[in-house]
Amino acid sequence: MEDKEIMSFRDEDGNKVDFEAIARIYLEEKEYLILSPLEGDGNVEDAFIFRVDEVEGKEEYNFVEDQKEFEAVKKEYKKLLYQGE
Numbered sequence: 001m002e003d004k005e006i007m008s009f010r011d012e013d014g015n016k017v018d019f020e021a022i023a024r025i026y027l028e029e030k031e032y033l034i035l036s037p038l039e040g041d042g043n044v045e046d047a048f049i050f051r052v053d054e055v056e057g058k059e060e061y062n063f064v065e066d067q068k069e070f071e072a073v074k075k076e077y078k079k080l081l082y083q084g085e
Contacts, residue, residue, distance in 0.1 A: 021034070048063065
């Protein structure tokens with residue numbers, strides 16, 4: 001992703017948390033977004049993976065909790081990183 005894409009969400013306490021979208025992954029006809037918190041050291045290990053679902057014509061971001069799905073997206077992201085070198 002060339003331009004920084006900043007997204008804001010609310011945490012469980014209602015506080016605004018900003019994330020930078022570091023990658024969009026397309027896997028098995030699904031779209032995923034890898035987000036890294038703006039606050040912190042910017043380490044990719046701190047990133048979160050969200051599945052982008054379309055609900056009633058709008059994008060909805062759902063945190064990927066399934067370990068198998070998470071690992072598949074992480075593996076695809078690593079492939080993209082190595083292709084870029």
